[in-house]
Amino acid sequence: MKHSRYPEIKGLDIALFKEQLVYIKKHYNVISAYDLMDAIKSNSTSDLPPQSLLLTFDDGYIDHFTDVFPVLDREKLSGCFFPPAKCILESQVLDVNKIHFILACVPDKSVLVNYIYQSLDENRSLYHLESSEFYWQKCGVPSRYDTAEVMFVKYMLQRELLEKLRYVITNELFKKFVSNDEKAFSKELYSSIDQISCLQRNGMYIGSHGFDHYWLNSISEDDQRKEIDLSLEFLKKIGSDPFRWIMCYPYGEYNESLLTILKERNCSVGLTTKVGVADLNSDNPLTLPRLDTNDLPKDSKLEPNEWTIKVKSG
Ligand SMILES: [Zn+2]
Missing domain, CATH: 1.10.533 (Death Domain, Fas)
Structure with missing residues (x-):
């Protein structure tokens, strides 16, 4: 989302977000975090509707609460939010x-x-x-x-x-x-813990984005474990299930030792920043690719673009 006080900050204007959501509703079926976790658990992607799409929002910005949440709530759509726990708990700025x-x-x-x-x-x-x-x-x-x-x-x-x-x-x-x-500054930039809990209570999904927002592939295995466990404590605190959960890697980075820790901790899904459409029949559920908001049109009247067509043709 855009912070107009800082015009150089890249973000998506709420009007464009709404317009993109119209495009998404026209060409996709928005699913919830639990729809995805259920399908992966039972190994039956046929349970998911065609053109399934998961909405994800990283970094816990306050606009996710003030601007995105009311829109999703009105549209009866569930979004997935990934706040870095430390910013929310200790009012720091990443x-x-x-x-x-x-x-x-x-x-x-x-x-x-x-x-x-x-x-x-x-x-x-x-x-x-x-x-x-x-x-x-x-x-x-x-x-x-x-x-x-x-x-x-x-x-x-x-x-x-x-x-x-x-x-x-x-x-x-x-x-x-x-x-x-x-x-x-942190309080102006990120959601508060009450706001995150409120999202959780109202049908939104809150997953792990680490505690300190480290590049998780460049810290030791012990530190990886600490990061994950602290982030799971945070999930527990705000009422999100810490035994069946989604990891969203800060900067999209992970390595083998991290994937092992995630399996030990019952992580169901891992989201990277590799650009692409996930294929649940062939992709590792712990390293799924994602599209960025800029990869889909922000004008609902536009024809389906290459990414949308790619899914349609399977
Ligand atoms: Zn992040």
Whole structure:
């Protein structure tokens, strides 16, 4: 969803969401989390209607409660929501969100690149860092959507530097350019625990999106287990079944040891960010692909696009 105070933040306007929902209702049958889990458990996908579609919403944003929920409720549709437990319980802001807002608040991205260079200089000996030029060559690579400078900021602060240093620099930039009051900012950005419980009580599904929103493939097995167990405690707290549940991988990342832990914990379904239409007859239920909101039309009058046709023809 779009935060209009931060026009650079990518999100879907509620009017477009409603329009996309009309398209979805026209070409698909929206199923609930339990329809999907039941079909997988009994191994009979024939129980599901043709053109089945599951609606998923990641990261627990407050707009999911204020904007999405009333629409789904009115349409009698069930959606699946995946909030990162720590943000909801401890009023923190995810680093990935901090980085988005930092980028959105500073129009001239070279300011941020220079700020990171300066931090690298200050911390070079303590953290045994490479030269700034080395990091620029490695991380300042433009992508399909982002310039070299934006990619540099994202990659350095999300992956390249050690977690401790990433955290320090991200926090400094967040304080300097976005907000001095992380708790207040978090409360504006994410749903409260009461709102999440309310979704749960009213026919929406709440699943795990981890506790700390880590890249789960880059932490130890012990830490993976902690992440999963803390997120299951959260599900229990808000009334969602922790013994039969859906995992939505932060950043879509997982590995073999994580899949083993999920099986031990009775996880029924795992959702990745690999773009595609799930085929329950051949896909591993713990690593299902998904479509992004941008993969389907946001105009109900448009003809079915390639993804919709793909399902129709089977
Ligand atoms: Zn996420």
